[in-house]
Amino acid sequence: MTGQELYRIFELQVDKDYTGYWDNIKANRIFARALINAMEKIYRNLSEQGEYDELRGFIKVNRTFTPAAFNILYTDPTATATPNIIDYYHLLHVSAQFNEPLYGVNVVSATNASPIVVTFSGLNNIRTGDNLFFSGAVGNTNLNGLRYPKKIKNNVFALYTTSNFQTPVTGNGTYTTLSATVSRYWYEPCQRYFSDRKGTQYGSPSASNPKFEQQNGTALTPTMLLFHPLNLQCQQVSVDYITQPPQAIDVADNVIDLERWYDKTMLYLVVEQAALLAAQQIRDGELYQSTAAQIVQQ
């Protein structure tokens, strides 16, 4: 369905010959607003598969970003700062990755073999299949990175690069004892950091229970998502979000098929929303009421 066809349906809906006249510029403005209104209407009820289908052109999932220092992800179409989601509109879900240092746990030795076998000291809860992140290893630098430990005996683990223990990590030198630090790798769903929870101990964010808050900034620091805890560096975030309208509706266009971006039901809803706006503009109470009733019915 092209913009021109959509406009024709709109004309029939508002009975254009009797109710008034819109030039293309004015019609495009109405459709731009109607598109947002229709999207918002579905977004607010977003819970069933049908509604997700209707919004398919607006939904982006599992988009990964590496936040800037201070755990910031910008969400402003005009921002030049990075990383930035230029088409951000509404948030659906966000997960954040933090590496939580295992304080008091030391990497005493790491063999120059395949797989690398590490020995820890200190009380710990490291288990087979954990996600461990090693950094700062001197000598045996292949130790560094995300590794999956497989227990050999108490405090002694073999390291693999895959969670199914198929690919061992191979040593590349003599490890300098105690040079590496070990952290636990968390990639967990974020909850919103409500302002009223900032005074509570239970509400404090942690690496395994990360939180985010939205902030309005200045021209230099535009709208952003800020990830907590702030005492750790957020390594990566995975975001599901609603985008800005991916394709503008041009009522004069007869080439672009809008169904590539928008569900057919969505396009009909856009027409109805546009009719509603048109009825408001020309102060046609009867048209407004009948269109509103039609929308509720659907």
Added chain:
Amino acid sequence: MTGNEVYERFVRLASAGIQTDESRWDEPYIVNLVDTCRASAIQAIYQKTRIIHPNWVQEIDLEYSDDLQEDPCFQRFECPMFLSLDGSVQGLMFAGSQNNNCTIPIVRTRAELGIYQNNRVTTNKMMGLYVYPYLDIYQKGIMIEQVRVGGVFQYVFQLPTYNKMVDEYPVTTDVLNLMEDLWVNKLKVIMATPLDIVPDTKETPATLPKQ
């Protein structure tokens, strides 16, 4: 069932069966309540049966730290809190070496310790005094680097060796069932239903079938 699974089970119980990232239940809060429920359930069952089920018991190795030492007469270890099963029986069941060849009798008061130390038979025996948060081991001329303790701990999720993603949560089915009863009836955790966000004048939550 791992600690994380138990946590999620109880969150869902308090949130009409769903858990979303919009939840206002904070994880540390729920975890604390779960541990409290477990403690109450175990106490109730123990007081009825007088049996400590092995599934409730956990072991942990305490490590020697120079920073904790105050007196050459004993060696001090930091020890997590044990659950008091009733007025007299404590959750601390075992203290000794890692291979269990050596066990250390534990007393709870200095007066009790004094009696043993002043007795001519037990005066040179190794004794432990557990007063939270410390376990003091009294034995002349022996340096202990590590002590293994076992028992029913009060706060499972706070144990430094407990991994909530992997380790079994130390409960039995009867304890779990009682925990759920306590959760709903005694602790009165709000059983929330999803918000009605459908603008249709009916009291219909969005996740339920629309009429």
